[in-house]
Amino acid sequence: MSEYIWQCPFCGSDQPVTDNERQVAIADLTLPNADGPRRLVTKFVVCPNAKCRKFSLSASLHGREVVGTRVYTGKHLTSWNLVPPSRARAFPVLLPPEVLEDYHEACLTLDLSAKTSAALSRRCISAMLRDYWRVQPGSLNDELRQIKGTADPLTWEAIESVRRSGMIG
Structure with missing residues (x-):
């Protein structure tokens, strides 16, 4: 066995x-x-x-x-x-429905089109930054810079590790 x-x-x-x-x-x-x-x-x-x-x-x-x-x-x-049809994780209903919808669609399209999935993922991140941290709209890189001093160190390190991988910002 x-x-x-x-x-x-x-x-x-x-x-x-x-x-x-x-x-x-x-x-x-x-x-x-x-x-x-x-x-x-x-x-x-x-x-x-x-x-x-x-x-x-x-x-x-x-x-x-x-x-x-x-x-x-x-x-x-x-x-x-x-x-399940994708590897999307379950998240609390505190997230706006449109963000959850984009997230699920990003997970569903990952195998078909990584570029489409990445674009939807960036849109989710941007929407969460604007909703939770109330950042001013701009490029995702500019929006991330606005939270640098206010995000807890663990969250910021996670963002930075994704950014260094070349996936965002």
């Missing part, structure tokens, strides 16, 4: 997952087609956390390799998170 550490997309806890909490299924495309043989791998994982027990479902598409009489999962081509 294999085991690995898995982070639940619902409760956020890191849990050891064994064969008792996961089911994997394989479907092979063997019909002649323009792209060649394919293998679809689907995986259910049930969160082992007794307070959660929600399931996630993901699928991944691979090439299908045959060596002699043995069939193998080939090169990974793409993946999808089906349940």
Whole structure:
């Protein structure tokens, strides 16, 4: 029985997952087609956390390799998170609905378009800066500078680490 550490997309806890909490299924495309043989791998994982027990479902598409009489999962081509459809975290309802909507959309579009997701994420950050810290509208970089002295050190360090990664400001 294999085991690995898995982070639940619902409760956020890191849990050891064994064969008792996961089911994997394989479907092979063997019909002649323009792209060649394919293998679809689907995986259910049930969160082992007794307070959660929600399931996630993901699928991944691979090439299908045959060596002699043995069939193998080939090169990974793409993946999808089906349940939940994104890795968006749950946030308190204190956030304005339009910010939450943009955040969820940013998470949903991440795999399809990182640029779109980043633009929506910057819009969320800007809206939160204007709502919570009452900063004057401007570029995101200017808005961040306005809170430099008022944000607690831990929050500011988190902002700076994201900024240094080249994702904002």
